[in-house]
Amino acid sequence: xxxxxxxxxxxxxxxxxxxxxxxxxxxxxxxxxxxxxxxxxxxxxxxxxxxxxxxxxxxxxxxxxxxxxxxxxxxxxxxxxxxxxxxxxxxxxxxxxxxxxxxxxxxxxxxxxxxxxxxxxxxxxxxxxxxxxxxxxxxxxxxxxxxxxxxxxxxxxxxxxxxxxxxxxxxxxxxxxxxxxxxxxxxxxxxxxxxxxxxxxxxxxxxxxxxxxxxxxxxxxxxxxxxxxxxxxxxxxxxxxxxxxxxxxxxxxxxxxxxxxxxxxxxxxxxxxxxxxxxxxxxxxxxxxxxxxxxxxxxxxxxxxxxxxxxxxxxxxxxxxxxxxxxxxxxxxxxxxxxxxxxxxxxxxxxxxxxxxxxxxxxxxxxxxxxxxxxxxxxxxxxxxxxxxxxxxxxxxxxxxxxxxxxxxxxxxxxxxxxxxxxxxxxxxxxxxxx
Ligand SMILES: NC(=O)N[C@@H](CC(=O)O)C(=O)O
Ligand SMILES: [Zn+2]
Ligand SMILES: [Zn+2]
Numbered sequence: 001x002x003x004x005x006x007x008x009x010x011x012x013x014x015x016x017x018x019x020x021x022x023x024x025x026x027x028x029x030x031x032x033x034x035x036x037x038x039x040x041x042x043x044x045x046x047x048x049x050x051x052x053x054x055x056x057x058x059x060x061x062x063x064x065x066x067x068x069x070x071x072x073x074x075x076x077x078x079x080x081x082x083x084x085x086x087x088x089x090x091x092x093x094x095x096x097x098x099x100x101x102x103x104x105x106x107x108x109x110x111x112x113x114x115x116x117x118x119x120x121x122x123x124x125x126x127x128x129x130x131x132x133x134x135x136x137x138x139x140x141x142x143x144x145x146x147x148x149x150x151x152x153x154x155x156x157x158x159x160x161x162x163x164x165x166x167x168x169x170x171x172x173x174x175x176x177x178x179x180x181x182x183x184x185x186x187x188x189x190x191x192x193x194x195x196x197x198x199x200x201x202x203x204x205x206x207x208x209x210x211x212x213x214x215x216x217x218x219x220x221x222x223x224x225x226x227x228x229x230x231x232x233x234x235x236x237x238x239x240x241x242x243x244x245x246x247x248x249x250x251x252x253x254x255x256x257x258x259x260x261x262x263x264x265x266x267x268x269x270x271x272x273x274x275x276x277x278x279x280x281x282x283x284x285x286x287x288x289x290x291x292x293x294x295x296x297x298x299x300x301x302x303x304x305x306x307x308x309x310x311x312x313x314x315x316x317x318x319x320x321x322x323x324x325x326x327x328x329x330x331x332x333x334x335x336x337x338x339x340x341x342x343x344x345x346x347x348x349x350x351x352x353x354x355x356x357x358x359x360x361x362x363x364x365x366x367x368x369x370x371x372x373x374x375x376x377x378x379x380x381x382x383x384x385x386x387x388x389x390x391x392x393x394x395x396x397x398x399x400x401x402x403x404x405x406x407x408x409x410x411x412x413x414x415x416x417x418x419x420x421x422x423x424x425x426x427x428x429x430x431x432x433x434x435x
Contacts, residue, residue: 002043002423003027005036009047009384011374016351023052025380028423033374045425047384050417051350054358055087055381057370059179059258060154060234060306061331063089063120065111067096072311072401074111074120075435077331079399080309081118082426082433084331085383085416088119088362088370089309093130094155100125100136102144109146115435117426121365124148126167126178130156133163138170149366152179154234155281157216159185164220168229177230177256177364180220182241183282187212193322195268195283203271205321208283210238217241221248221255232364233257235308237282239292246301256364258306259293261337262328262406266290270406276317276324277406280310294346297356304361307334311402329405332398335383336391337407339414343387350387369422382420389415391430399432 006023011033013019024032024042032038058081064072074091081089091108093099099108105122112120124141128134130153141148151171158164158180167178188208194200196207217233221244224231236242236257248255268286270278278284296302310327317324338357342348362371369379391414393407419427426433 002425003041004045004423005039005042006045006047006052010051012351012354014373016349025423028380030374030378030380031376033376045418049388050384050386052374053350053354053383053385054371054374055383055419055421056085056335056357057361057365057367058086058089058307058309058331059304059361059365061089061091061309062094062311062327063091064095064311066107070401071313071316074108075115076399076401077309078112078115078117078120078435079432080331082419083399083416083430084333085335085385085419086118086331087381087383087419087421088121088367090121090123090150090365092154093123093125093152098125098129099123100128102137102140102146105141105146105148106144117432117435118421119370121367122146122148123179124151126151126153126158127163132156132158132160135163135166135170138167138176142174142176149174149176150179151176152181152234154179154181157181157183157185161219161223165223165227168223168227168231172227172229175230175366177232179232179234180216181234182213182216182220184212184216187215191322193279193283193326194271195285197286199268199271203274205271210240213238213282214240214244217244221253224255225251225253228254230254230256235260235263235282235306236293236302237263237285237289239289242292242296242301246296249301256303258304259297259302260306260308261330261334264290264293264297265337265341266406274321276319276321277328277404279321279324279326280328281326294342297342298347302356303364305334305338305356306361307331311400312404313402317404327404329398329400329402332400333393333405333407335385335416336412336414339387340412344413380420380423383416384418386415386417388413391415
């Protein structure tokens with residue numbers, strides 16, 4: 001562990017205003033902010049032109065280990081996370097085997113600790129084997145070393161209302177949360193891969209109607225009200241779905257939601273060339289939905305930006321559109337996309353970005369030590385970003401094992417420079433350190 005004197009760094013005051021000063025970090029803890037009086041033993045880290053934010057927290061990452069180590073491992077995904085400014089990622093349970101036992105959750109936790117580049121927080125499955133029928137070992141996972149608090153069958157919807165009700169009753173006891181993949185399987189079947197509308201008809205792709213999302217969100221809102229438990233809506237993609245969340249929040253229901261960078265920015269028009277890199281679940285939506293999601297981000301209806309980083313091996317992705325796997329990479333590009341398209345161009349501030357990429361996701365996941373204000377005594381889980389640097393996304397330079405980024409070739413303004421996890425530098429100039 002190193003002790004750091006971070007000099008000339010821009011930081012955000014409690015009111016969001018930018019200030020410039022120095023920062024001292026000792027034994028993984030921020031000890032001084034603004035003016036540093038005790039510099040003895042500190043290694044200088046020149047941060048002129050950089051802004052410090054709380055390290056990002058991703059509520060929705062697929063790391064593929066165990067089972068699909070050809071697409072990603074906990075280690076390669078952690079490297080991508082560190083390069084993207086993340087100090088914690090929640091690793092989804094749809095691995096092989098599924099993370100549905102205490103042992104499975106501890107295994108993922110230990111793989112993450114062994115790598116050490118980001119805090120890997122296992123998400124527990126809601127149901128055994130993601131089969132939607134029988135509850136997984138929710139209590140045992142929570143009482144394990146993994147301290148699991150976020151549960152999800154992501155990739156599949158917990159469609160059975162009785163199962164969802166019981167899961168919510170269970171997690172309420174320890175203030176856990178169920179993150180729901182809101183997709184009514186009867187309204188949007190497993191092969192639905194295109195927003196249902198004129199385009200799906202023209203392209204001949206199976207359609208996925210917005211009501212398949214909004215109707216599940218509405219049902220879950222009422223179950224959350226009934227049980228008093230917390231529900232989190234994963235990857236909201238529709239204006240209707242977001243309207244239900246807004247209504248639920250106004251009613252005092254404990255519902256939160258996340259949106260992905262790709263649903264904020266990429267539209268259905270990209271599907272015209274049948275390039276499977278744009279195949280994702282839920283599907284890309286028309287412009288009016290992106291506009292609604294962006295408005296929701298600004299008015300606070302959307303709590304968090306989450307990547308839904310979904311690596312896939314070439315042999316699963318490079319197929320005819322209907323046969324290709326669903327999913328896109330996201331960890332390395334999220335900050336630059338959100339910064340370029342929403343902070344530089346869209347009326348969001350860096351303080352808003354810190355809220356949706358760090359503070360709120362850390363709170364939703366119940367993570368101590370992440371998403372904290374920059375203050376003496378707080379753990380040094382930080383990211384230094386360069387708001388003026390430009391990056392051109394190159395899929396072949398990715399630290400992920402997979403190459404399925406929809407941002408390849410785009411030049412974006414705003415880059416992650418240095419990531420710091422409990423005082424250790426985990427990425428420098430955008431490159432992860434060896435683990
Ligand atoms: N988002 C995706 O398109 N795919 C995810 C599953 C999911 O998030 O639903 C995956 O695991 O590949
Ligand atoms: Zn999902
Ligand atoms: Zn997912």
